[in-house]
Amino acid sequence: MSNNDQAATAGPAPASRQKAARKPRRSRILVDFMGSMSLAITLLVALAIASVIGTVLVQNEPYTEYLIDFGPFWHEIFAGMGLYQVYSATWFLLVVAFLVISTSFCVYRQSPGLLKDLRRYNLQVKEKSLRSFHSSATGDLDQPQDAFVQHAHQVLKAQGFRAREKTSEGQTVIAAMRGRWNRMGYLLTHVGIVVICVGALADGTTLLKLNEWLGNLEIETRSVPISEVPRSAWVPEWNPSFRGSVEIPEGASANVVFLPMREGYYVQELPFRIELEEFRIERFSTGAEQSYESDLVIHDPNRDEPLRHTISVNHPLIYNGYAIYQASFADGGTRLDIDAIPLGAEALQELEVPGRVFQEIEVPTPAGDTRTIEFTNFQSENVVPLLNEEGVRENRQMGPSFDFRLMDRTGHGLYYRNYQRPALQEGAMYFLSGVRESPADEFHYLFLPADADDSLERFRTYLAMLHNTEVRNEIARQVARDDDSVPNEQSQAIARTTAELMGLFAEGGYMAVHEEIERRVPADRIDEVRDLMIRILHAGLQGLYMEVLQDEGVVSIQEEEQRFLEDTISAINAISLYQSPFFFHLKDFEHREASGLQIARAPGQSTVYAGSTMLIIGIFLLFYVSYQRLWIMARRRDDGEGTHVVMAGTSNRHQVEFEERFAHLKRWIIDQKPVGSDPQREDQNKNA
Amino acid sequence: MSVPHEALDFERPGFFRQLQLRDWAYFALMAAVAVISLTFYGENMDRYDIGGLILAVGTSAWMGWFWRPWQAFSIIVGVLALFGIWLYGDNLAANETNFWLNYIGSGQAGVMWMSVFLYLSTVAYLMGLFSSSDFPSRVGAAFAWVGAGAGAMALLVRWREIYLTDPTWGYIPVANLYEVFILFAALTTLMYLYYEQRTGSRNMGAFVMLVIAASVTFLLWYMFDREAHVVEPLVPALNSWWMKIHVPTNFVGYGGFAIAAMLGVAFLIRNRLDRTRPDAAITRRIPSTDTLDSVMYKAIAIGFAFFTIATVLGAMWAAEAWGGYWSWDPKETWALIVWLNYAAWLHMRFTKGWRGPTMAWWAIVGLFITTFAFLGVNMFLSGLHSYGEL
Numbered sequence A: 001m002s003n004n005d006q007a008a009t010a011g012p013a014p015a016s017r018q019k020a021a022r023k024p025r026r027s028r029i030l031v032d033f034m035g036s037m038s039l040a041i042t043l044l045v046a047l048a049i050a051s052v053i054g055t056v057l058v059q060n061e062p063y064t065e066y067l068i069d070f071g072p073f074w075h076e077i078f079a080g081m082g083l084y085q086v087y088s089a090t091w092f093l094l095v096v097a098f099l100v101i102s103t104s105f106c107v108y109r110q111s112p113g114l115l116k117d118l119r120r121y122n123l124q125v126k127e128k129s130l131r132s133f134h135s136s137a138t139g140d141l142d143q144p145q146d147a148f149v150q151h152a153h154q155v156l157k158a159q160g161f162r163a164r165e166k167t168s169e170g171q172t173v174i175a176a177m178r179g180r181w182n183r184m185g186y187l188l189t190h191v192g193i194v195v196i197c198v199g200a201l202a203d204g205t206t207l208l209k210l211n212e213w214l215g216n217l218e219i220e221t222r223s224v225p226i227s228e229v230p231r232s233a234w235v236p237e238w239n240p241s242f243r244g245s246v247e248i249p250e251g252a253s254a255n256v257v258f259l260p261m262r263e264g265y266y267v268q269e270l271p272f273r274i275e276l277e278e279f280r281i282e283r284f285s286t287g288a289e290q291s292y293e294s295d296l297v298i299h300d301p302n303r304d305e306p307l308r309h310t311i312s313v314n315h316p317l318i319y320n321g322y323a324i325y326q327a328s329f330a331d332g333g334t335r336l337d338i339d340a341i342p343l344g345a346e347a348l349q350e351l352e353v354p355g356r357v358f359q360e361i362e363v364p365t366p367a368g369d370t371r372t373i374e375f376t377n378f379q380s381e382n383v384v385p386l387l388n389e390e391g392v393r394e395n396r397q398m399g400p401s402f403d404f405r406l407m408d409r410t411g412h413g414l415y416y417r418n419y420q421r422p423a424l425q426e427g428a429m430y431f432l433s434g435v436r437e438s439p440a441d442e443f444h445y446l447f448l449p450a451d452a453d454d455s456l457e458r459f460r461t462y463l464a465m466l467h468n469t470e471v472r473n474e475i476a477r478q479v480a481r482d483d484d485s486v487p488n489e490q491s492q493a494i495a496r497t498t499a500e501l502m503g504l505f506a507e508g509g510y511m512a513v514h515e516e517i518e519r520r521v522p523a524d525r526i527d528e529v530r531d532l533m534i535r536i537l538h539a540g541l542q543g544l545y546m547e548v549l550q551d552e553g554v555v556s557i558q559e560e561e562q563r564f565l566e567d568t569i570s571a572i573n574a575i576s577l578y579q580s581p582f583f584f585h586l587k588d589f590e591h592r593e594a595s596g597l598q599i600a601r602a603p604g605q606s607t608v609y610a611g612s613t614m615l616i617i618g619i620f621l622l623f624y625v626s627y628q629r630l631w632i633m634a635r636r637r638d639d640g641e642g643t644h645v646v647m648a649g650t651s652n653r654h655q656v657e658f659e660e661r662f663a664h665l666k667r668w669i670i671d672q673k674p675v676g677s678d679p680q681r682e683d684q685n686k687n688a
Numbered sequence B: 001m002s003v004p005h006e007a008l009d010f011e012r013p014g015f016f017r018q019l020q021l022r023d024w025a026y027f028a029l030m031a032a033v034a035v036i037s038l039t040f041y042g043e044n045m046d047r048y049d050i051g052g053l054i055l056a057v058g059t060s061a062w063m064g065w066f067w068r069p070w071q072a073f074s075i076i077v078g079v080l081a082l083f084g085i086w087l088y089g090d091n092l093a094a095n096e097t098n099f100w101l102n103y104i105g106s107g108q109a110g111v112m113w114m115s116v117f118l119y120l121s122t123v124a125y126l127m128g129l130f131s132s133s134d135f136p137s138r139v140g141a142a143f144a145w146v147g148a149g150a151g152a153m154a155l156l157v158r159w160r161e162i163y164l165t166d167p168t169w170g171y172i173p174v175a176n177l178y179e180v181f182i183l184f185a186a187l188t189t190l191m192y193l194y195y196e197q198r199t200g201s202r203n204m205g206a207f208v209m210l211v212i213a214a215s216v217t218f219l220l221w222y223m224f225d226r227e228a229h230v231v232e233p234l235v236p237a238l239n240s241w242w243m244k245i246h247v248p249t250n251f252v253g254y255g256g257f258a259i260a261a262m263l264g265v266a267f268l269i270r271n272r273l274d275r276t277r278p279d280a281a282i283t284r285r286i287p288s289t290d291t292l293d294s295v296m297y298k299a300i301a302i303g304f305a306f307f308t309i310a311t312v313l314g315a316m317w318a319a320e321a322w323g324g325y326w327s328w329d330p331k332e333t334w335a336l337i338v339w340l341n342y343a344a345w346l347h348m349r350f351t352k353g354w355r356g357p358t359m360a361w362w363a364i365v366g367l368f369i370t371t372f373a374f375l376g377v378n379m380f381l382s383g384l385h386s387y388g389e390l
Ligand code: HEM
Pocket: A001, A034, A035, A036, A037, A040, A044, A099, A100, A102, A103, A105, A106, A107, A109, A110, A186, A189, A190, A193, A619, A622, B343, B346, B347, B350, B351
């Protein structure tokens, strides 16, 4: 503190500092080093740098990810340095520990002097030292000494100083101070820091690490059912502080939580069992979650009756020092009744697939192969914000959907999301199925047109008929016959072509048709032939459609029916890209959700809060109370009349403001003139 | 010659004796606002709402006593905001048909006016720096007042607009980057105006308003490019009473640090000019290094004090929302880094008595660290604070 250092050379300085200068004992040197500013700043910077590392390097990822990111060489080094869990690395804790020790030493060293400062007024000053102060003044007054001293006291009192006075050998010394709370601020700030760190240490993972180090605990890295986790990865109830999470499906219960730890986890035992009765989500009109809550039942052997309580986001339950938070939610294994509708000749013969979310099921394909379907999620509500015709945002309810992955024998496959109910899209209804290569991609959608009953019946019928060779041939013949513009002898050839094109289209969409044309026709005639072929194909597809409608009993074709055909053709064309032999249609479901709970025990929390309060109060005292000392020395003037005055002052902060204040004090005390009423200057002093 | 004591002005009137009639009138007005709000809406308020109301009104009353210009400012802003809210009634679409709402008094229009006036203020202050007259800087200050007022009004009106968009969405508009940028611009401007008045050196504005203009530019880009002003509902974790006090407290901190950094720039320029061109007019027009140093310290002190409170409040909120008061989430960690940086700055000043260019440079570097904590974390790092993404 420069100002005090200045004062120290001048005499009236904090006592502790002077002593330290006089007797440099060995223990003193240690105390000085541990409490030194240089050490503290070094540690603060070290802590800051470590913190930066911890944010730049994503923490607590699976080790395999790091291995991919950094390669084996750097991975070893980073892992060895604890960079994947910086904040619980030993060296990091050591830095914090040193910071605490350093601050403690600082407080230990300063507090005796500080406390003395609060009481000691130091009336033993010498005139010479007062004159050497940065803020110092002298004056010769006509006023008698007594009157002056009385006047000085009055000014000091009015200005908020506490003063002591001593007279010896005709010389009066007044020592005054104000803003003593500033010194308390210094203590509170630093003690607050120590208290916070101690509280935080109690809540950290140190105890677990110690037990790990002693060989009592060993983390589990595999994801296996809890019954297979070895006892060495179980943390008993004695653990006073932890923070972990657990997912409980509706109707189920748990008496453990999982503590994530480096590349694995521990299983923490709880002295009670938490049952989830029901989980609810409240949604905004946009479909975004507004809040979610869980009805919990706590079964504790020490209770006569189970405790029922509902928790929600931001409203945890604190039970016996265990805080239970609503953290997340997930599917709890919803039961799904699904029809696998073959996208081919067997389109009308669906296969029942009863499944659950997170389950894998083998499905035999009509071609004699098998596929594995893995259900990954279920969503009971989907709301999509869309702009309506007037450009106003509107939320469309899309109903339930489920996500799955469909794999072939080699384990390869795409990701899908199917909606249960048909959705309105530009005036018509469609069953939607999204498909993507990886969860990071956007979905591409397959639109299967729904018929008037909102069912897939008509589409399936059409698809099945299109895949049937006999039907195709029959339709092709009809179409060729009905076309009057074609001479009879050509009609058979046309019928053959039509049937063939329809077959190609059924198997591979337009792509297959184009490829076939390119294979057979010389390059210079392709365009011409293609147009013709597409017309023939469309005539065939239209003919087939008429057949389907006739079977249904529809006689006149409206715009709607025409559109249905176009949609059907687009859908069949897209099937070849869809890469699934089935369309999985959700018939029914029984929703079961799981609530993600975060459970923590933090006995140090109130300590941390207490330390924080001290810190905040301390900071305000430090910044907004300025500690000022003033000395006034008065003696009879050498000529025997009047009074000779020396006045000096010092402050530990705000040098500029103090000089101004000192000037005011001088004017009042020595010059005995008004400072004038410059309100701005007054204000400045008040707030200094 | 001794003067009778009555003629000397050392008697410090007690705090309450310094208050004038207008101060008491302002207090009465604030009390009336509280009472009226409680009478009419008290039924719909829980104890947190009531606590928040009393805290807000009390803070405002105290601000009015502490800094008189706040009285007129808060009354004008309050009346304009109420007028806008009244014009809305229950109809959000009113802003398309009503002239006042469309052009002046809606949240969106208010932000535009804030931007315009803060830009103009910056230009005026810069002209003031190079002119021998005080006039441009006075204009700059006036524009800054209007800009801050428009921003404050915009936030208040937006608060109502959010409820009008969808009553179930309601939240205080300090929840996303768009809203906090408005808060930052208005609040920092006010803090600057306070220092300007207390020191009487207007020419600091040319420096401080630059950083505010930069933040306005970001805000406008964010608004036009990303449609950031569109109201979206909150994620559940943000729906908390803590947010209302945590965020504004934090921004007093950011504001103080931003002002300090810009004064650091002024300090370095003045320091250099003192050596190279001590007699030039421009040198004298930049406030003295002593003044700059002192205001820089004060800005960092207030910033640090509030930043500390904000961090503690954040920890208490995290304890409720995430199940632990400290998770080493990147945003939290960066708040700690910012805090450590300024703690080190203050220690150097307190214990080593450091002054001068080093501290000015350090304050400037501090703003970069702060900016990273404020924006960079959202852009480059992922974590629990995933809202407010760019
Ligand atoms: C991060 C935690 C902190 C650490 C490790 C720390 C450490 C230290 C150390 C080692 C000293 C030197 C003491 C001596 O000279 O004997 C010191 C002094 C000081 N610290 Fe801190 N401190 C911390 C936080 C704070 C905070 C938050 C403030 C308030 C703004 C503060 C204000 C001061 C002041 C005013 C002094 C000078 C005391 C004097 O000599 O009168 N410290 N600190």
